[in-house]
Each structure stands twice: as C-alpha cells, then as structure tokens.
Amino acid sequence: MPRYPDYSPAVAGIPGSVYSALAHRIETFEGEVYPLHVGDTWLEPPEGCRMEDLATAAYPGLHRYAPPHGLPALVEAVAAQVAARTGVPTEPRDVLMATGATGALGAVAGALLAPGDEVLILAPHWPLIAGIVRSFHATPVAVPYLGEVNDPEGALEAVAARRTPATVALYLSTPNNPTGRVIPRDQLESLAEWARGEGLWLIADEVYEDYCYRGEHAYLRALAPERTFAAYSFSKAFGMAGNRIGYAVGPAAAMDQVRKVSTHTFYSAPTAGQVAALRLFDGRGEPWLAATRERYRELGAAAARRLGLPEPDGSTFLFLDVADHLDDRGLFGFLEDCVERGLFLAPGPSFGPYPTHVRLCFTAAEPAVVARGVEVLAGMLGRSPP
C-alpha cells in the first residue's frame, strides 16, 4: 500500500505529457505561433452569454453554490433538448451538470469502475479517457476502430477481440476526436446489441454532436437507454471551454451513483457558467450554432484539401499519419521541427497506439492563423504550393 513518499500506483502509471517539454515553448517562441495542438475555438461565446452580461442584480446567487445536481432551470432545459434530439424520454434526474464533459465522464467512470476492471475504448480516442479510467484504478483497453472498421460485422469483431472477463464498459466518441469521423448508425446498433448481450455499460462521448458536417450523428443512448451514459458540453459548441460546463445523461438510478462521485470531485459545476449556458436557450444559441457549423465545415474542408486528406465528417480535428516524413528522431523529432516553425500539433500516442500520427485542430486559432499553420505543415509534408 502506498504511503509517504509513494503515490497511488494507478496514478503513478499515468504517463506524464511527453509534449509538455515542447508546449511550453509557445511562450518564448519568437514569431507567429500556430497553436493547433489544443482542442478549442477562437470564437467568443454568443453575445449575451459572456461573463460581462451576467449582472449580479439580475441573478441573485450568481456567485454562490449551484445545487450539486445543476441549476434546476438549466437541467430542465437540457433534459428537454436531449429528449427532443434523441427521442428518449429524459427527466431532470437523468442529468448531471458537470465541470465540462471531463467532469461528467470522470464522475461516470468513478461510479462504474472497480480496481481490475477493463474499459474498451474505440481508438483513436479522446486523450483524457485513458487517464480517467486509470484515475479510478481500472485499465483502458484501446480497440483500433476508426479508419479500420467499415461495417457492423467489423465492429463486432473489433470489440470481441479485446473483450476479456474483466471488461465492464465500452467507450466511444462520435463525431470523433481526433479523426473527424462519425460512427454510422448501423455500427452503433451492432455495438449496442453486443453490449446488451455481454452485460456491459456503454459510454458515448458526443460533445461534437452539433458539429456533424455530412451524414448523420446517431445517438447511442437511443439504442440502449438502459445502459448508456452520454456526455455533452457547451465548451466546444459555444466557445465556452473555460466556463467548464458539460453534462452527463444516463439511467436515473445510475446517475444517483454518478452524482456521488461528482459531489466528491468538484461538488457543483460553476454557477456563472451555468447561467451563461441557460441564456443560450433564449434563442441565442441556435443561430450562432448554425453559422458556426457552416464556418467550421469550410475550415475543416479547406485544411483537409491542402493536406491531401479526406474532408472531416464532424468535430474540429484532422488526424494524419506522418510516418513517411519521420527521420531517426521519430515523431518527437518531427514535432520539434514543427515547433521550430511555430507550429504546435498533438502527438499521436496521446490518442492510442498511433506512434506516427499527429492531430491538428482547425478551430484552435483565428482562421487566417490556422491557414498559415496548415501551410507550414503542408510544406513539411512536401505538398506542392497551392
């Protein structure tokens, strides 16, 4: 058992960021910087939903605790929206407002996982999910999937190959961070049916639900409402990542367990951020979203064209294999060469077993800055000038 000077072995086993040695060079870099390694947006939130719009006089209690469950009006608005979008009856008790989708997924993991449990994770995957699983003493098991599986039968083969007696849950993100792909409905149906047969929980990270550019975003919870937790966020959808407001939706009795963990890891989601989110439902959110979706679609398509990649189906990312451009310094050398040109990209190993990939976020900076950063990358990949 750990005691001074030892730590939790599970947490000690979470790798530190190999990239931090590079990322801090942003602050000292001379010349224009292209910080495309972060998943964020350059856009401010819609007018009326910014901190300066939240008058203390209009919102008594603005700086006091919100209920740990969430601001009642926001919980109700979200439950109604989820019900309308998914077709699944959704009550306030099915919802938890959280410190971003990270807080939501952390609380879900804490509620479900015991030491020794394994969680199947469709890969490439959101970087934090592996560490979330480890933080609660369970083991993440990457399932190579996006870009490799093309049909429902392949989906079953992929998950069955990694399932063990210790498997308790399956996690997936769609629209996917980092690949920009959307998992088709028929594959989700196949996975949901398999999970039901195997007695597993399902966790769907759908924070990019509003950023699907072609095809359809299918909701996993609609296919297995009794066992699915879904995570959403105002962060990416509305330029509010710093507000730390996301939410989890799931079966009410299970959400009671999830709320125990959220109460003990962040207590309540920030009050002002919840009020800002609530103001989106006053007709401010939808027009912003419609305009932004079209803008992101164009930005993603332009970046993909320049880099010779397929256009993304959703999310705000491109995921590239740069194996042909590595020398004996490997991926870290390539990333160093990028940094010397002011370009910051996220390293493939953060997303699973992808030692020669990089991720680029095409909304992380002003479009002109992103375009120049993409141009730097295109040059390094030997793409001829446009």
Place this chain on the structure above:
Amino acid sequence: MPRYPDYSPAVAGIPGSVYSALAHRIETFEGEVYPLHVGDTWLEPPEGCRMEDLATAAYPGLHRYAPPHGLPALVEAVAAQVAARTGVPTEPRDVLMATGATGALGAVAGALLAPGDEVLILAPHWPLIAGIVRSFHATPVAVPYLGEVNDPEGALEAVAARRTPATVALYLSTPNNPTGRVIPRDQLESLAEWARGEGLWLIADEVYEDYCYRGEHAYLRALAPERTFAAYSFSKAFGMAGNRIGYAVGPAAAMDQVRKVSTHTFYSAPTAGQVAALRLFDGRGEPWLAATRERYRELGAAAARRLGLPEPDGSTFLFLDVADHLDDRGLFGFLEDCVERGLFLAPGPSFGPYPTHVRLCFTAAEPAVVARGVEVLAGMLGRSPP
C-alpha cells in the same frame, strides 16, 4: 467486478444524503426560511471581482481553457502569498488551481490512495472528505478529536489508537468545519512529528485560514513541508463559492501526481473564476477580508451566546449536541421539527460519529435572517427569551 447493472462497490457504499428528503422542502416551505444547513455566505464578492466586471475585451481568452495547472499570474500570486503566510518557500510548481477546495482535495486523494488504504480523519470533520476517500476506493477512519483532545499527548493517543498497517495519511481541518475550533500549534507539531515517524502523508484543509477570530491559525505545512498537502479556497473567504476556485499546495513532485488526477476529473479550473480571484490581489481583497472577518466574528459570537455555547474560534459554524432534546424519533425527528419552523440544519452523522449533533452556519443567510433562525433554535432548545 461490477458490470451492468452494478456500480463501483466503493461508490455504492457512499451513503446518500439522508437529509435530501428534508432539504428539498425549502422550495415549497411557506413562510420565512432559515437555510443554515449550507456552508456559504450571503455576501457578494468584493466590487470589481464580480462576473459583470470581467470584460471580454480586457481579458482575451476569458471563455477559453485556462492551463490545467492554473492561470500563471494567479498561480504566482498564490504561491507568493502562501510563502509569505507560512514561511515555506513556495514555487508555482507546488500549486494547483482547482474547482474549489473539493476539487483540490479530490485530486490529492486520487494521487495518494490505493484500494485498501485507510485515511485517519480528525472528527468532527468536513462532510465531503469521507466520500472523497471512498471515491478513490480507500477507507476513511474517523478519529474523535475536536472537543475531546486538549494537549499534544492526547493528540498522539487519539491518532495512535486508530492507526493500522493500512493507514497512509492523516487529514485534519483547522479552523474546523463543523466545530468552529482551531487546532493549537503544539498539537499540530505533535501530529506532524508523529506522521514523520510513521511515514504518513498529511492533508490540511485550511479553507477558513482567513477566519480565525482568536488565538492563532498555525499552518501544518510549515511543520512538515515534505509530506503536507494544504487546501485553500476563495469560496468562503470572498463570497465566491459558485466560482469553484480553490487550490492545493504541496511538494512539487507529489503535485505532479496530483495534477494528473485533476486533469482527469475536471481538467482545468474555470477561467473567469480565476480572473476574478486574481483581481482580489489588486488591493481589493484585504480590506474586504478585514471587514468581513470582524463581521463574521460578531455574528458567530452572537449566535453562540444566544444558544449558550462557547464563541467559535474560527470558521463559520457552530456544532451542537441536541441529545437532551430528542424524542423517540431521534435526530431526524428533531430536524423535521426544525424544518416545520423553516429552519434547516445539517445532521451530525455527516461529520462523523455524532448521532445527536447538528451544525449551523451563521453566515449562510443575511444576518437578520440568521438571527431569527437562531431564535427558532433557541426556542426549541428551551433557552429563555433574550
């Protein structure tokens, strides 16, 4: 191993709030309500430190992610303040900005604890610490202490009696929630020396450091900096509980482990709340604090006098044994009787093995409301009218 429809046994073992059945009656109660069960303040934050004061134009990135470690300027300001107050050299790497002290202590617990570990907790204790320990699959062990231990020798006897081979850490809160007592320096010295000899970590919850009304708040980290984590908060000190900004301070290498857990449970503390906290360091915080400390001291003293209790030494709470006023319905019946009069109090069992106690927060509502609530309680306890 848990799988659908089972949960983490550790989390399933966290008791739900026995009080929630009563607390929700606040919303439907007809007549004046005295919500003295919550630990909060009725005061708004200092002018200049409210959400409406945070102009997007003045703070580029106000709605974007802060670095997971914390806003650099705030981390530096906090490190300098901690160094000045404790005399312990404190660098930015020793600090983590968190979603309140809850987020800070959750991340510390996650970094330290493995399944089967035990944590000694000086009781009565802050209600959430037991569930925090359980959320990371370890076991909280209450050590009856405040109100029972009077000298350094007694301190050693109290902790030694509950220490087992599984003990890995000792947690204490001073100024104490819920008792309003401050643990004297000589007892802390004794506990620190004991922890060093036993090879244990120390966790000091000092969120009421600014609210010590008599005697001295001694900093545990000054006595054992190599093994002590301390948690602080802007929530209670400055009327900002809803902003969810607190911080942890500890040994740098250990804080690297703590940051792994915070990244995976809430990612980063809310940006606007950190900017608001930073503005306190522009000369706005100290005068507010000096005035508020005196005001809280008077409120605590007045409530204590009316209830026939010793005045609190610190914090914003009184903790009363109401054993002589219980009928065969026990404590819950007494709390029900309070609720019927509009008075909401926190039940003793939330704070450890205290089946006949209640906690009252004397800053949870406007002073006149608190005074009327105290009057209700005084009447129930048979105190003659003033």
